Amino acid sequence: MLVFRSEAHVQRWLGDRSPGTTIPITKLAELANAWWSDRLSPDWQPHIREQNQAILDRLGLTGEFWRLG
Amino acid sequence: MTPDDLAVRQATYRLFVQLGQAPTPAEVAALTGIASEAVPAAWRRLHDAHALVLDGAGGIRMLNPFSVVETPFVVEADGRRWFANCGWDAFGIGAALHVDSTIHTTCADCDEPVDLDVRDGRPTDPGSVFHILVPATQWWSDIGFT
Numbered sequence A: 001m002l003v004f005r006s007e008a009h010v011q012r013w014l015g016d017r018s019p020g021t022t023i024p025i026t027k028l029a030e031l032a033n034a035w036w037s038d039r040l041s042p043d044w045q046p047h048i049r050e051q052n053q054a055i056l057d058r059l060g061l062t063g064e065f066w067r068l069g
Numbered sequence B: 001m002t003p004d005d006l007a008v009r010q011a012t013y014r015l016f017v018q019l020g021q022a023p024t025p026a027e028v029a030a031l032t033g034i035a036s037e038a039v040p041a042a043w044r045r046l047h048d049a050h051a052l053v054l055d056g057a058g059g060i061r062m063l064n065p066f067s068v069v070e071t072p073f074v075v076e077a078d079g080r081r082w083f084a085n086c087g088w089d090a091f092g093i094g095a096a097l098h099v100d101s102t103i104h105t106t107c108a109d110c111d112e113p114v115d116l117d118v119r120d121g122r123p124t125d126p127g128s129v130f131h132i133l134v135p136a137t138q139w140w141s142d143i144g145f146t
Helices: A007-014 A025-036 A049-058 B003-019 B025-032 B036-048 B087-097
Strands: A002-004 A021-024 B060-063 B073-077 B080-084 B101-106 B113-119 B129-132
Touching: A002 A007, A002 B087, A007 B129, A021 A025, A025 A049, A025 B087, A025 B129, B003 B025, B003 B036, B003 B060, B025 B036, B073 B087, B080 B087, B087 B101, B087 B113
Parallel strands: none
Antiparallel strands: A002 B129, A021 B129, B073 B080, B073 B101, B101 B113
């Protein structure tokens, strides 16, 4: 899970590697807020897969690549 | 996850944020009232449940989104310097602490610095991108690689 200065840098870095998926850094920030914001809560409970999948779906991160299982 | 395991998890995270380093079993025991000898086994169960990540020797490596060890993802937040496990986790530290942050890393391609100020949960410069190489079903197959 890596940061790049632009999509052109991703393509150059990939070379012969099989590509995964690229998202804007703004979408990553949205994902991080949704995924991690409860992590230090005194009331924290483990996320079940369906909760995490719902976060991805809500942010439009859908399709086979984003299926958790 | 048993109530005792959850208590160990909560204490471990709380102490990490307080101390800036992974707590010892004795420190977790003192906070929870659980026997010190029982803490490493609880950590192992939490590792198996993906609630934290241990290293090969049974020490704590990740309290996601925080990294216990130094990484190329440095985050300034809440007056402290933290390490994240990846770009996603780097944004997660400010989210978990509920504060603004500044992320320092490098472009994986050209190695040039990438410095990202995050204000109210959003990067002030939206120019960078994030690449995830492996699909979600494989994220926990090798979390260090992921």
